[in-house]
Amino acid sequence: xxxxxTGVGRAVVSEGIAEAKRIGATAxxxxxxLIAVAARGGGLPWPxxxxxxxxxxSTGVPRPLSADDLRRALAExxxxxxxxxxxxxxxxxxxxxxxxxxxxxxxxxxGRLPFRADAKRALELSLREAVALRRKQxxxxxxxxxxxxxxxxxxxLLEHLDVDPQELYRQLRESxxxxxxxLI
Amino acid sequence: xxxxxxxxRQATSADPKVGLRGVAALRRxxxxxxxxxxxxxxxxxxxxxxxxxxxxxxKQAVHKKHGKR
Numbered sequence: 653x654x655x656x657x658t659g660v661g662r663a664v665v666s667e668g669i670a671e672a673k674r675i676g677a678t679a680x681x682x683x684x685x686l687i688a689v690a691a692r693g694g695g696l697p698w699p700x701x702x703x704x705x706x707x708x709x710s711t712g713v714p715r716p717l718s719a720d721d722l723r724r725a726l727a728e729x730x731x732x733x734x735x736x737x738x739x740x741x742x743x744x745x746x747x748x749x750x751x752x753x754x755x756x757x758x759x760x761x762x763g764r765l766p767f768r769a770d771a772k773r774a775l776e777l778s779l780r781e782a783v784a785l786r787r788k789q790x791x792x793x794x795x796x797x798x799x800x801x802x803x804x805x806x807x808x809l810l811e812h813l814d815v816d817p818q819e820l821y822r823q824l825r826e827s828x829x830x831x832x833x834x835l836i
Numbered sequence: 837x838x839x840x841x842x843x844x845r846q847a848t849s850a851d852p853k854v855g856l857r858g859v860a861a862l863r864r865x866x867x868x869x870x871x872x873x874x875x876x877x878x879x880x881x882x883x884x885x886x887x888x889x890x891x892x893x894x895k896q897a898v899h900k901k902h903g904k905r
Contacts, residue, residue, distance in 0.1 A: 676868055731861075732860075736862065736865065754876065818873065
């Protein structure tokens, strides 16, 4: 499937895998891919890298969200962290202390992480977005559209930060479609 | 993050779901910590026997679980 991705699209997916590993997840989910999109583009919403600088879109997002905003929100929502907090253990603190001593991969599992079904679904939706927009490949914009398309942990993360994922999808889709049409 | 009083309430919750979820999360953290510290010990030149002694388990047990690296 990854032959359908642009260089940037592929890089974002690998960063998503790295993100999941770094926080000790057992599989890659849409939320990790969303953080990777934000990290790559320097925040959300952002002028997608492979598009022209003139491409600017306005959304209802109150302020640009950085990858760290998303990381924090994810940590707050993490049910495992909540369960440990109930026992008096702060997972973010433990993680931070370990990372300071053992480096950024302290808690990551070894080997390859699988994609969760919802992450596969988001990638499939990205492909559909690319096909609908008559793009030959999936770049970071199509990837983001795929992540916003259906309710998932990625869209929940945005909602947690007071961003309406459907509105973001609609506006991004519209701007991107205009841009793609102008390129044909 | 819940306030301390809320934490106490959750930790002593009679709801099996809350309790079991805490155990599962602890177990996963334990596994991650174990693997990290064993890797670190091996890197520092510790023998399997020394590691097993500290963990309070048999050398065979620790080697079987972590020795494949």
